[in-house]
Amino acid sequence: MSEKAYGMTVGKKVGNGFMATILNTIMIVFSLSCIFPLVWMFYSSLKLKREFNANIVGLPPAPTLDNYKQILTNADYHIADSMINSVRTTILSVFLIVMFGFVVGYILARVKFKGNRIIWLMLLMGMLIPVHSLLVPIYIVFNRTGLNNQWYTLLIPYIAFGMPIAVFLIHSYLKGIPIALEEAASIDGSGFTGTLFKIIMPICRPVMVTIAIIQTFACWNEFSFALVLLRDVGLHTVPLAMTQFTGQFSSDYPKIMAAMLITMSPIVIMYFGFSKNIIKGMVAGVVKG
Amino acid sequence: MKRSKIILSLMLSIVLAISLLAGCGGNETTTAPAADTTTTTAAPADDTDETTAAPDASGDGYAGELTLMHFSTSEESQGNGGSDGFRTVIANWETANPDIALNQTVLANDEYKTQVATLASADDLPDVFLLQGMNTKLWAEQGLIMDMTKIIEDSPHYADYNTSYFTPFTDGDKIYGLPVLTGGTCTVIVYDKAAWAEAGFEEFPKTWAEVEEANEYFTANGYTESIAFGNSGKWQMNSCFLSTLGDRFTGPEWFQSIIDKGGAAFTDEPFVKALDYTGMLFQSGVFNDDFNAINNEDAREYYISGETPAFIGGNWDVSYIGATLLETDPERYENTGFAVLPQPEGATGSENSQNIGLGYAVAINSKLADDADKLAAAIDLAYYVTGPDFASYVAENYALGGLTQVSNVDLSAFDQFTQDFYNYSYIDTAACEIYDSYVDGAVWDVLNTELQNLTNGSTDGATVAQLTQEAYEANY
Numbered sequence: 001m002s003e004k005a006y007g008m009t010v011g012k013k014v015g016n017g018f019m020a021t022i023l024n025t026i027m028i029v030f031s032l033s034c035i036f037p038l039v040w041m042f043y044s045s046l047k048l049k050r051e052f053n054a055n056i057v058g059l060p061p062a063p064t065l066d067n068y069k070q071i072l073t074n075a076d077y078h079i080a081d082s083m084i085n086s087v088r089t090t091i092l093s094v095f096l097i098v099m100f101g102f103v104v105g106y107i108l109a110r111v112k113f114k115g116n117r118i119i120w121l122m123l124l125m126g127m128l129i130p131v132h133s134l135l136v137p138i139y140i141v142f143n144r145t146g147l148n149n150q151w152y153t154l155l156i157p158y159i160a161f162g163m164p165i166a167v168f169l170i171h172s173y174l175k176g177i178p179i180a181l182e183e184a185a186s187i188d189g190s191g192f193t194g195t196l197f198k199i200i201m202p203i204c205r206p207v208m209v210t211i212a213i214i215q216t217f218a219c220w221n222e223f224s225f226a227l228v229l230l231r232d233v234g235l236h237t238v239p240l241a242m243t244q245f246t247g248q249f250s251s252d253y254p255k256i257m258a259a260m261l262i263t264m265s266p267i268v269i270m271y272f273g274f275s276k277n278i279i280k281g282m283v284a285g286v287v288k289g
Numbered sequence: 290m291k292r293s294k295i296i297l298s299l300m301l302s303i304v305l306a307i308s309l310l311a312g313c314g315g316n317e318t319t320t321a322p323a324a325d326t327t328t329t330t331a332a333p334a335d336d337t338d339e340t341t342a343a344p345d346a347s348g349d350g351y352a353g354e355l356t357l358m359h360f361s362t363s364e365e366s367q368g369n370g371g372s373d374g375f376r377t378v379i380a381n382w383e384t385a386n387p388d389i390a391l392n393q394t395v396l397a398n399d400e401y402k403t404q405v406a407t408l409a410s411a412d413d414l415p416d417v418f419l420l421q422g423m424n425t426k427l428w429a430e431q432g433l434i435m436d437m438t439k440i441i442e443d444s445p446h447y448a449d450y451n452t453s454y455f456t457p458f459t460d461g462d463k464i465y466g467l468p469v470l471t472g473g474t475c476t477v478i479v480y481d482k483a484a485w486a487e488a489g490f491e492e493f494p495k496t497w498a499e500v501e502e503a504n505e506y507f508t509a510n511g512y513t514e515s516i517a518f519g520n521s522g523k524w525q526m527n528s529c530f531l532s533t534l535g536d537r538f539t540g541p542e543w544f545q546s547i548i549d550k551g552g553a554a555f556t557d558e559p560f561v562k563a564l565d566y567t568g569m570l571f572q573s574g575v576f577n578d579d580f581n582a583i584n585n586e587d588a589r590e591y592y593i594s595g596e597t598p599a600f601i602g603g604n605w606d607v608s609y610i611g612a613t614l615l616e617t618d619p620e621r622y623e624n625t626g627f628a629v630l631p632q633p634e635g636a637t638g639s640e641n642s643q644n645i646g647l648g649y650a651v652a653i654n655s656k657l658a659d660d661a662d663k664l665a666a667a668i669d670l671a672y673y674v675t676g677p678d679f680a681s682y683v684a685e686n687y688a689l690g691g692l693t694q695v696s697n698v699d700l701s702a703f704d705q706f707t708q709d710f711y712n713y714s715y716i717d718t719a720a721c722e723i724y725d726s727y728v729d730g731a732v733w734d735v736l737n738t739e740l741q742n743l744t745n746g747s748t749d750g751a752t753v754a755q756l757t758q759e760a761y762e763a764n765y
Contacts, residue, residue, distance in 0.1 A: 054590055244397050249605035
């Protein structure tokens with residue numbers, strides 16, 4: 001057998017094998033540290049509260065599905081309602097943030113008009129104002145206008161607070177795209193709308209996916225507006241529903257974990273369904289040839 | 290691949306469509322959930338049905354909507370007698386008042402506090418809600434809550450009220466709420482009588498010097514320390530230790546003066562002494578080393594597992610310890626006793642005090658003054674949920690007490706553990722105030738943080754007192 005295989009000496013192969021083992025070990029340890037919280041959540045959800053408090057990291061001595069049964073059968077928990085509310089609010093909010101963000105970002109980046117700069121600065125300022133300082137004024141406005149405690153209530157603040165970052169990203173992305181594209185489209189007879197949606201939008205797909213990912217997590221996890229603007233328990237979103245397992249003086253962690261695993265499922269389904277797109281969206285545009 | 294995408298798109302579309310449809314119909318305010326008391330109480334359904342027919346559970350003829358906001362969630366009511374009782378009597382009142390649509394907003398305690406504060410800021414409080422003692426003065430000044438002094442005096446149950454519970458909800462000579470839920474102790478030493486007897490103490494030591502003496506025995510005989518305590522949440526040191534220990538040094542008048550802004554200051558010598566003594570105790574090795582890193586839920590496990598022969602916590606911990614020991618270690622359950630904090634050296638206050646009270650009261654939105662019928666219904670609800678039906682329910686099922694005193698509580702149905710704790714809470718000890726039921730949360734935030742520093746040994750009592758006083762002057 002030749003000393004050389006694929007152009008490498010045995011010494012190099014051993015060296016590479018050794019390095020590969022070390023690197024793989026590091027990667028496996030790192031991967032396990034990422035996966036462990038999920039695994040821990042799962043087996044902890046099979047414990048009773050007492051068993052969990054007695055040994056937080058230990059395996060369940062007598063695994064039980066009681067937590068899942070209680071969560072799914074107790075109507076007061078509103079878990080199914082909260083999931084539906086969260087899915088609806090997140091999908092609609094993200095869709096509208098991406099679409100509005102794209103259109104506004106494009107107009108601000110490409111169309112010169114009086115007030116363009118002021119609108120741009122106002123949108124940027126939206127990212128600088130702490131949300132919590134606006135809770136009470138927003139509550140008062142929503143209350144007086146009858147917009148609070150409706151199924152669509154959360155869409156308004158989510159879109160409003162999601163827009164600045166979306167516009168900012170689209171605006172920055174479009175700055176790197178030569179205007180000659182639109183000029184060429186115009187020469188070929190494409191109108192404004194056609195150019196916007198048929199030429200520019202496909203080019204902006206990577207940044208739009210990035211916005212969608214950021215906003216999906218933001219909307220799904222948002223808590224403050226949901227707490228203040230919704231009074232009807234049937235309209236609560238997942239983060240609010242999770243709080244009911246925390247009592248005044250104690251928390252039922254196994255039940256919280258079971259509920260979290262149940263409520264994570266839509267996001268997990270979405271991730272597996274769109275994982276290729278998500279990864280493509282995150283890396284696209286990184287390397288320019 | 291294409292097929293899976295189609296299936297996924299279809300699934301998401303269906304979810305979206307269903308959720309939109311559900312949303313359109315989801316505008317109704319949640320009406321009161323049935324009292325799904327999943328706890329295994331002996332509460333006979335027939336009894337509660339009988340009480341619904343009682344004339345004092347009627348809404349005085351009002352027909353319409355009444356909004357109620359509280360934090361007795363379904364989860365909270367499991368194992369919490371006060372919450373269970375509260376949900377039960379609300380359900381009874383609803384049944385007795387079919388013409389009144391009682392729209393309840395029920396949130397977990399932390400979220401409740403946030404939302405009710407926001408509603409107060411927007412002057413949009415519900416008709417009836419639970420008022421925390423520390424909000425009383427400010428909300429009364431702002432005219433958000435109704436002066437209930439006359440309403441309380443006119444109550445058919447007034448003669449049976451434990452009037453000491455009204456203090457946190459009083460501003461001057463006006464009372465702004467009917468104290469609700471159960472009065473449970475916030476400071477109790479739960480100890481293993483057999484273990485302490487082995488150490489030479491037939492009952493829990495009366496002085497901290499004796500506790501330190503016992504600690505030498507315990508650490509030499511397989512225990513980690515003598516007393517388990519958890520303060521990672523910061524509030525535990527205040528609510529479950531300092532409120533009582535402070536009372537031993539200052540006496541009740543000092544704290545009443547703090548509440549009334551009557552001249553007392555946190556920098557007064559007796560309170561500084563209490564702080565220094567607290568710091569010294571937690572540095573003495575009597576408590577578990579990690580007391581500032583774990584919470585009460587972790588600390589009580591030290592007692593349950595037998596690592597420490599005692600634990601300090603509140604009534605909520607006692608319920609959990611009792612239920613767990615009964616199942617896992619019946620002998621230890623039988624041997625468990627309850628004691629007040631030992632008297633510190635140099636303290637001149639009551640040797641038998643423990644802080645107990647009702648942290649919340651049923652309050653009524655001041656706007657109801659414009660609607661006499663609705664106000665009558667709200668008052669009726671307030672009377673009912675704090676009245677004898679509630680008190681009897683929690684006494685008979687949990688050996689707990691509320692605002693309305695129940696005479697001749699028959700404890701014979703309960704085991705020794707429960708009887709002993711009832712006697713500790715309501716009979717054998719002297720009550721003192723729970724600090725953080727009063728004043729302002731911003732003051733306690735400072736004190737609680739500084740107490741962690743103090744017990745870690747990184748500051749002293751005088752500094753903690755000075756910083757607390759500054760927060761007091763700035764916020765109250």
